[in-house]
Amino acid sequence: MTITKLLGLNRSHGDNLTVVTHFILLGIPHTEGLQNILFIVFLIFYICTLLGNLLIMTAIFTDSRLHTPMYFFLCNLSVLDIGFTSVSTPKMLANLWAQSRMISFGGCMSQVFFYHFLGSTECLLYTVMAYDRYVAICHPLRYLIIMNRKVCTILAAGTWVTSSFHATILTTLTFTLPYCGPNEVDYFFCDIFPVVKLACANTVIIETVTFTNTGLVPMTCFILILASYIRIVYSVLRMSSGEGRRKATSTCASHLTVVALFFGPCFLVYTQPSLSEILVTPVQLFGYVGTPMLNPVIYSLRNKEVKAAFTKLTGGKRVSQAITH
Numbered sequence: 074m075t076i077t078k079l080l081g082l083n084r085s086h087g088d089n090l091t092v093v094t095h096f097i098l099l100g101i102p103h104t105e106g107l108q109n110i111l112f113i114v115f116l117i118f119y120i121c122t123l124l125g126n127l128l129i130m131t132a133i134f135t136d137s138r139l140h141t142p143m144y145f146f147l148c149n150l151s152v153l154d155i156g157f158t159s160v161s162t163p164k165m166l167a168n169l170w171a172q173s174r175m176i177s178f179g180g181c182m183s184q185v186f187f188y189h190f191l192g193s194t195e196c197l198l199y200t201v202m203a204y205d206r207y208v209a210i211c212h213p214l215r216y217l218i219i220m221n222r223k224v225c226t227i228l229a230a231g232t233w234v235t236s237s238f239h240a241t242i243l244t245t246l247t248f249t250l251p252y253c254g255p256n257e258v259d260y261f262f263c264d265i266f267p268v269v270k271l272a273c274a275n276t277v278i279i280e281t282v283t284f285t286n287t288g289l290v291p292m293t294c295f296i297l298i299l300a301s302y303i304r305i306v307y308s309v310l311r312m313s314s315g316e317g318r319r320k321a322t323s324t325c326a327s328h329l330t331v332v333a334l335f336f337g338p339c340f341l342v343y344t345q346p347s348l349s350e351i352l353v354t355p356v357q358l359f360g361y362v363g364t365p366m367l368n369p370v371i372y373s374l375r376n377k378e379v380k381a382a383f384t385k386l387t388g389g390k391r392v393s394q395a396i397t398h
Contacts, residue, residue, distance in 0.1 A: 077080055083331045093252035096181045096268070096392035098164070098174045101261045102354060111168040114132045125369035127380070136382035144378075146202045148231050153198065161262035161318060161361055168261065178254045179234035179347040180246050181263035188264060190240035193290055197232035199332050200294040203301040204228075206328055210321050223349040246279045261358075302329070303318070325345055330371045334364045 094147050101221035104111060129151045133139045161184065169175040176184070209216050250272040261266040265283045269276045302325070309321045 087091065093178065093254060093256045093271070094271075095175050095177055096263065096271075097173050097257045098168060098261060098263070099175055099257055099259050100165070100168050100174065100257075101358070108169045110357060112166060115362060117171070118366050119158060119166070122158050122362075122366040123155060125366060126155050128383070129369050132379055132382035132386055134295060135386055139378060139382055142205050143202075144331055145225050146198060146205060146229065149198055149232075150195070150202075153191055153195045154368050156187065157195060158362060158365040160187045160191065165209065165261050176263065178248075178252075181258070181268065182244060184263040185247055185265060185268065186240050186244040188262070189243050190236050192390045193236035194232050195335065196294045197236060198229070199328075199335060200297045201228045202328055203298040203332070206325050207301040207305055210305050216226060238288065239286065243279075245331045246282060246346060250274050250276065250279065291336060291337055298306075298332060327371055327376070329367050331364075334371075335360070338364075 101111070130148055133144045133148045164173075164176065164180075164184075205220060208219050212219060247269060250269060251274050252271055253273045255271060258267045258271070266280070269279055272334060305321070305325060310316055312318050312321070338356045
């Protein structure tokens, strides 16, 4: 086997260009000597993410009391969290444990597509969930009429379909560029900006489109979420019942927390280019690995209805007591 093939490079016929067939992920920077510790930490996070979100989905499917719009969207969020963390974590674990840094061209393309597809879907879903909370608090008597099954299905499907177009455009623009070496991606997974740096062509268009889209989508969603909560706060302040205020605040607190966890890393990374590489990487890792694990805990495990569903699911009180304590 030749050196070029070992490096994931092939000579194209009829010319002297080297065509990239594989990429090499350089991994998390500044982690020399910490690979085993990081492997254990990220493996625990990944397993907790899978188990937590699978438990939430099982509870929602099996308990008819949770067949409401709020938990329908939460079930979608659990699916997204499992998918989002699975885009990069398994390959990152392989890199840390076995130094398996090579990824095929198609594998790299898949990572770019699913990262932007699932990330955009989650962003849009948080916006839909904010609208759901707005209708529940500001129009409680008409809630089930407005948020009927058809509307919920259309809203959820719309987030997935819209994001698929978004990701397809970005992925197509990225991988129609010629790649003729080098092929070392200076990151722990394939994302657009680290990959297009390796293209042997002008990348201004794809970089402009990517920066605009990845900035515009979260910003638009954040503005819509903010508008929903301004209306919610206005309605809560007008409530005469203290119990009603507490219930409304409790209903929104979990959603606000997960929104902050999702948008916080995005704003830090995209609005603070002066941040050092050492600070940016942990912030991004938290968004990719930490947030999907924390979402079930924050949004559901402290929820009375979900705790009751877990008790019913297990046929006893142990799980409920464990969650309470």
